[in-house]
Amino acid sequence: MTLVRVENLAKSFRVAERCPGMWGAVRGLVARGYRTIQALDDVSFELSAGELVGYIGPNGAGKSTTVKVLAGILVPDSGRCEVLGRVPWRERRANARDVGVVFGQRTQLWWDLPVAESFDLLREIYAVAPADHRRARGELVEMLDLGGLLNVPVRQLSLGQRMRCDLAAALLHQPPILYLDEPTIGLDAPSKLAVRSFVRTLTRERGVTVILTTHDMDDIEALCQRVILIAHGRVLSNGSLKDLRTQVSRERRLVIDLADPMAEITDPRATITAREGARVTVSFDPDRVAAPELIAQFCARVAIRDLTIESVPIEEIVAQLYRENGAP
């Protein structure tokens, strides 16, 4: 079942521009220059119920703009968009009931109030029945381990604690769709893991549909079955991580720890891409030579202490895609 449908979405912003320096400031008083930024050019995609989709792209690609259109905050210039059969900006309030949003760099909790009071307020705002609220709250408190945080004013929480509370706040009204805009930004490793495992449970056990915007490729690898990559407001790729990889490079890497650091290894079907002491990294194309064959070759010729096969890190793949598409 398709929950979210986006077709040929376009949105441009007009931003005032000023030439630098004194003269520019003076000129800006009378004639103001405007520059149009095409945040979304032509974006189309669909989401099915229960999917967890990664939405990635370089800074300024239009990721947050898309999320804001889907949340009903922004009105696009053209294109169509439906969330659960509704046009979000026309029925902003009805849409809001079915959607949870977390913007990683902001908080929706009341800064000066204890977390529990923010939760109570959200119950009133979304008009959730007290029994439903208690149940949802109890589950979220348990899943996110918030027991000790409920009576702490939000301003005293660490970023990781706050993000967990924000996740709970976005889900208290039990929306079927969740937009996560950079939820792991700035978090330490344990907090990132906590957020990831929570999001995984949410989709697997609750069937919540999630769009995850992030720059952290570990988030994507850990969570997403499908990745939509955009740059300059256009969809460059839409498919599984594996497809994304093969689209860019099929290269594999063999990392070899030699017993003798001075030993020479070569093979016409592979290239040495790095050498640090006894550790040699060899790249090869699995279409030209199968990994076992290459390994057998090397083992026959030199003494090897340890050996691992790697794919190109997803970061490099994405960086290369961004580069190819002229991203800054």
Place this chain on the structure above:
Amino acid sequence: MRPYIAVLSANFRMMLQYRAAAFAGAVTQVFWGLIRVMVFEAFYRSSSLVHPMGLDEVVDYVWLGQAMLLLTTFGPDPHIREMIRSGNVAYELTRPTDLYGFWYVRCLAARIAPVILRAVPQLLIAGLFFGLRAPASPASGAAWIASTLAAMLLSAAFGAVISITLLWTISGEGASRFLPAVSWLLSGNIIPLPLFPEWAQGVLNVLPFRGLADTPFRIYMGHIGPGEALLPILHQVVWAAAFVLFGRWLLARAMRRVVVQGG
């Protein structure tokens, strides 16, 4: 209505946290009140004309003005300003609520909580030591309370309009410097409105500012009797409704062109 009441009460509790600010504010306002009372005393002693208000009435008027000063001190709501600056306003739009209602309630809490926190001790001190008299009659007192509530609604509606203009101006610095000066003068918080010259009375009576201070004060001291109070209170309510409608219209316009920046 429930979400709005809940938000009103949460904001109210939040404002009540700023007790030190309220105490400092009350002390400053009592100090200024003393100066203003002395200035008016000097004027009245050196003048032999018959004035539209007796000195006793002016003293009451000054103390009420000091106690309710924050109803006429306009600037954008600090929380809304912060939201617009930081972009947190995005979250306000992801709620299934009417944005204007939400913001009006915020402005209302931001007016009521500090005013009550400061007014109660000031009225007590001024009543015990500095010559503030009790309301002219129980009926006057009741009408005064009604009129003060209307003043709060009006003040919040006006404050909401100013907060909404932040969606264009972002900073609001200009408004928070310029507006208090205007509204203090035109509401009677510098010179009681009855002491303004005859030609100004007509204009002052129509403008909304009178409803923020002058109307409830004169009802309190019986300068406007409880029987005549209905029309002035209606004036307050009509202006409050007008600002609510204008604020709604302004916000709807702003939302069509809003750019939630960053992030």
